[in-house]
Amino acid sequence: MKQLNAILEGVGSVVQLMVRALSYAGTLPRQSARFIEQCYMIGYTTLPIVAILSFFIGTVLALEAGYAMEGFGGKEYIGSLVGLSMARELGPMMTAVLLAGRVGSAITAELASMKVYQEVDALTTMNIPVAKILVLPRLAAVIVMMPVLIIIANIVGWFGGSVVARYVSYVGISPETYFAALRHFTKFKDVVNGMEKAEVFGFVVVLVCCDIGLNTRGGPREIGAAVTRGVVVSLILILVLDYFVTKVLQ
Amino acid sequence: MIPSCSKTRNPFTGEEANAVGVKVEGLSKKYDNATVLKNVSFEVQPGEIFVIMGPSGSGKSVLLRQIAGLDSPTSGTVTVDGGDPSLEATRERVRLALVFQAGALFNSLSVYDNLALYPREHRSGDENAIKTKVMHALKILSVEDAANKFPSELSGGMKKRVSIARALVMEPQLLLYDEPTSELDPVMSATISEIIATLKQEYSVTSVVVTHDRALALTISNRVGILMAGKLVTLGTPDDLNKSKDPRIVDFLNPKIDIEHPRFKKLETHDKETQ
Numbered sequence: 001m002k003q004l005n006a007i008l009e010g011v012g013s014v015v016q017l018m019v020r021a022l023s024y025a026g027t028l029p030r031q032s033a034r035f036i037e038q039c040y041m042i043g044y045t046t047l048p049i050v051a052i053l054s055f056f057i058g059t060v061l062a063l064e065a066g067y068a069m070e071g072f073g074g075k076e077y078i079g080s081l082v083g084l085s086m087a088r089e090l091g092p093m094m095t096a097v098l099l100a101g102r103v104g105s106a107i108t109a110e111l112a113s114m115k116v117y118q119e120v121d122a123l124t125t126m127n128i129p130v131a132k133i134l135v136l137p138r139l140a141a142v143i144v145m146m147p148v149l150i151i152i153a154n155i156v157g158w159f160g161g162s163v164v165a166r167y168v169s170y171v172g173i174s175p176e177t178y179f180a181a182l183r184h185f186t187k188f189k190d191v192v193n194g195m196e197k198a199e200v201f202g203f204v205v206v207l208v209c210c211d212i213g214l215n216t217r218g219g220p221r222e223i224g225a226a227v228t229r230g231v232v233v234s235l236i237l238i239l240v241l242d243y244f245v246t247k248v249l250q
Numbered sequence: 251m252i253p254s255c256s257k258t259r260n261p262f263t264g265e266e267a268n269a270v271g272v273k274v275e276g277l278s279k280k281y282d283n284a285t286v287l288k289n290v291s292f293e294v295q296p297g298e299i300f301v302i303m304g305p306s307g308s309g310k311s312v313l314l315r316q317i318a319g320l321d322s323p324t325s326g327t328v329t330v331d332g333g334d335p336s337l338e339a340t341r342e343r344v345r346l347a348l349v350f351q352a353g354a355l356f357n358s359l360s361v362y363d364n365l366a367l368y369p370r371e372h373r374s375g376d377e378n379a380i381k382t383k384v385m386h387a388l389k390i391l392s393v394e395d396a397a398n399k400f401p402s403e404l405s406g407g408m409k410k411r412v413s414i415a416r417a418l419v420m421e422p423q424l425l426l427y428d429e430p431t432s433e434l435d436p437v438m439s440a441t442i443s444e445i446i447a448t449l450k451q452e453y454s455v456t457s458v459v460v461t462h463d464r465a466l467a468l469t470i471s472n473r474v475g476i477l478m479a480g481k482l483v484t485l486g487t488p489d490d491l492n493k494s495k496d497p498r499i500v501d502f503l504n505p506k507i508d509i510e511h512p513r514f515k516k517l518e519t520h521d522k523e524t525q
Binding site for chain 2: 114117118119121122124125126127128133
């Protein structure tokens with residue numbers, strides 16, 4: 001019962017924070033410097049790890065598909081499998097997982113330490129809403145940067161698959177065949193669906209990590225605990241939301 | 251003597267505004283099973299320097315957080331100029347600033363940006379006007395050389411002064427200080443006390459100071475309240491306190507170091523007797 005109460009309190013707190021932050025949406029143009037800084041943090045600094053991970057997801061997908069399809073001569077469809085898997089599922093989900101680990105943890109740590117060291121209290125006494133200057137720019141930045149990250153993840157993943165398709169001997173199909181299958185089966189709608197999923201994941205990860213950071217009490221030990229909680233809750237929510245968002249988008 | 255002055259003077263524009271008073275009535279605060287404040291009542295007059303003293307853990311900082319509106323009471327009320335300080339409407343009407351014990355400066359911002367944050371967010375003037383105001387506040391506190399430094403590069407005394415300067419930029423009607431002289435050497439403590447007194451003399455800001463510093467309390471305050479175990483045990487002028495015969499007040503204000511009969515031994519004996 002206590003745990004259920006804690007979960008409901010957490011949901012309530014996150015929803016309240018979201019409503020408060022979005023109520024200041026009109027102030028975003030005046031917060032362009034903070035918005036750009038957050039775009040840099042969420043987008044630019046996450047890009048290399050997203051690219052590396054996506055490349056190897058693409059290669060492994062192509063390898064596994066090549067191994068499985070070798071027996072019944074369906075190797076020319078490897079491109080479609082890699083294309084659809086990356087666009088609809090693995091691109092958005094793995095990018096969101098990386099976002100939780102890299103950006104979510106940093107957001108929780110920063111806001112938790114601001115809370116513990118009374119910087120959040122200082123903002124309150126200055127009558128500067130925390131949701132306005134600490135949460136809104138991050139939410140806006142993740143909404144803008146997630147599609148960019150997904151497009152890059154998809155392209156790099158597809159390219160990774162084509163490298164395996166071309167150079168691994170038991171796969172051995174030409175890039176032309178690989179990309180022809182990819183183009184034929186992967187529609188623009190699939191890519192857009194993946195982006196929509198990623199938007200939901202990114203928004204939820206940033207919002208939850210902001211909320212956990214801002215509700216931290218105690219000292220340095222609690223900051224560490226808050227970071228762990230932020231990442232774990234984000235990962236669970238990504239997986240749970242993945243099912244429901246996929247169901248809605250089908 | 252409680253000051254008759256009821257106007258604050260803006261340190262930047264010289265304009266006068268109504269000074270604000272604070273009223274605490276029957277305030278109690280509980281955290282889980284621990285009662286930190288027990289039915290505390292007092293009033294701070296506009297333009298007054300009111301000092302709250304008491305042993306460590308007596309609830310002084312909790313009381314200050316209640317006045318700042320950062321925490322809500324379990325029972326009782328706190329009003330600043332007649333309004334609940336935790337409400338945004340009161341914060342918009344009354345300019346209230348809190349100087350935190352550890353400074354609470356924004357570590358990711360330079361000293362200049364720490365001070366400029368409030369006027370920028372509240373759009374009080376263009377960047378040139380803000381610069382003039384920030385540099386003036388830093389000059390009042392003699393820390394103008396630190397403008398481009400980050401909080402991590404400042405000494406304890408400088409952090410305190412920058413923190414007061416940041417509060418000053420808000421042009422406060424009520425200035426709350428949480429242990430402004432803690433962790434400072436005696437000279438720096440005296441300097442901070444002089445700054446608090448000067449701000450009061452020149453700008454008539456209402457000040458509530460939580461401190462252990464006996465010299466500060468008895469030298470610059472108009473009235474002092476002593477809080478012990480969550481209760482306000484006495485409230486009076488510095489003269490009243492000096493004349494007090496209450497052994498708790500006498501011991502708190504003039505503690506004697508008795509090597510023959512140390513306090514901790516008395517506590518040990520008391521604990522054994524009660525077991």
